[in-house]
Amino acid sequence: MKKVLIITYYWPPSGGSGVQRWLKFTKYLPDFGWKPFVYTPENPSFEVKDYSLEKDISPEIEVIKLPIWEPYKFIQRFKGKGSQQSDIVKSSNKGLLSKIMLWLRGNLFIPDPRCFWIKPSVKRLSTILASKGIDTIITTGPPHSIHLIGLKLKQKLNVKWIADFRDPWTTWVLYESFYLTGVVRRIHRKMEKEVLTHADSVLAASWHYAKELSELGGGRDVEVITNGFDDDEFNASAEINPKEFVIRHVGVVDELRDPTPFLNVVKSLIVEEDYNINVEFVGNVNQALRSYIASDMILNERVLLKPYVSHDQVFEIYRSSAALLLVPFKNMPGNIPGKLFEYLASGRPILAIGPKDSDSSLIIEQAKAGLICEPDNAEAMKEAIRHLYLEFKAGQKHDFKGIQKFSRRKLTEKLANILNNL
Known part of the structure; x- marks a missing residue:
């Protein structure tokens, strides 16, 4: 069996869609002739932990860990109670202290605060790759410092290397939040281009992202492998x-994912047309939305906020819903929330509030899996909710089209073919 080393920052017990992408690839790679090894930090800093994901770590995987030093522990003392680490970046109402912290993060830690792991990782992996007979590696970012480990190993050992971009680098919507100087911007672009030009293969999680990366890499080919759903999990629920x-809505809500236009329409239908609608947000929700709901008498009665649930509990939530809400990132047509694929597998209709030319909208339209409404079109949202409401009352079942191409096994088969052709 051929061997491949996957270098990733996020690994169980980290929660969220970022960790599931490579957890699922490693689960199915042995079925296609590849034995995966995983290299990950011993003591990473992440907000959401989900120990239920550990059951998906294949016994065939060898997980190698090395301690990491990163400055995020110092941020904890500045965070307000109940705030998220990412809120410092995503908040539009930043105080002076937050701006200073963002400037320091952007201009001192290049390309990101995990940069201190690059040098020791290259040293450790140079020995491990030789001792275990591994000549193929995969790096996945963000954090994009992980790709620099791959770049240095490529230059040092001439390994075969795939760079996987779950999100973009210099075109990412949060890139402008760090008050980067001109010099630092040029360093980022140089690093990004080196990764894109030296990797043997580049993967992207969406079609828009692939197009951007191809242009930044001088027109090189970029393969698209989206996230997906695991048949095993839905067959067991x-x-x-x-x-x-x-x-x-299942997942994170922050200022990049704003559901308030949808909530205003729900309120209108309740008050003006006496619709019996309830809404639930399951997962980490920012303070802005919490305050917005609490300040409105109608929404406070009809909207329920529930904390993050482990991944093995989420399938009951999907299937006990009449419809599922999707709110992609603002101004990021390539952002495909990982939950979209599980929404598809659940068989519940999707209401997407976002641009109709996005990759998420394309998937929903092709699968005939729901309705897409622009966030500034209240009348279209009203009509969509009415349609979903009447379907629910009539007991209508849904048969989505062509979604098996998003199964984790099928996506892993595509990855294995790319590995075979390196």
């Missing part, structure tokens, strides 16, 4: 017939 019309 029971089918549920929801009794009430509840629209649920």
Whole structure:
């Protein structure tokens, strides 16, 4: 069996869609003739932990860990109670202290605060690759400092190397949040181009991202492998017939994902047309949305906020919903939330609030899996919710089209073919 080393910052017990991408690839790679090894930090800093994901770590995987030093522990003392680490970046109402911290983060830690792991990792992996007979590596970012480990190993050992971009680098929406100087911007672009030109293969998680990366890499080919859903998880979960019309959103809500236009329409339907609608947000929700809901008497009664649940519990939430809400990032047509694929597998109709030319919208339209509404079109949202409400009352079932190409096994087969052709 051929061997491949995957270098990733996020690994269980880290939670979220970022960790699931490579957790699932490693689960199915042995079925296609590849034995995966995983290299990850021993003591990473992340906000969400999900120990239920550890059951998916294949016994065939060898996980190699090395301690990492990163400055995020110092941020904890400045965070307000209940705030998220990412809120410092995503908040539009930044105080002076937050701006200083962002400037320091952007201009002193290049390309990101995990940069201190690059040098010791290259030293450790140079020995491990030789001792275990591994000549193929995969790096996945963000954090994009992980790609610099791959770059240095490529230059030092001439390994075969795939660089996987779950999100962009210099075109990412948060890139402008760090008050970068002109010199630092040029360093980022140089690093990014070196990765894009030296990697044997580049992967992107969406079609828009692939196009951007191809242009930044001088026109090189960039393969698209999206995220997906695991058939095993849905086959193991029971089918549920929801009794009430509840629209649920599962995942993070922050200033880049703003559901307030949708909530205003829900309120209008409740008040003006006496619709019996309830909404639930399951996962980490920023303070801005919490305050918005709490300040409105109608929404405070009809909108429920629930904390993050482990991944093995989320399937019941999907299947007990009348419809599922998707709110992609603002101004990021290439952002495909990982939950979209699990939404598809759940068989519940999707209401997407975002641009109709986005990759997420394209997937929903092709699968005939729901409705897409621009966030500034209240009438279209009203009509969409009415349509979903009447479908629910009529007990209509849904049969989405062509979604098996997003199964984790099928996506891993595509990855294995790329590995075979390096």
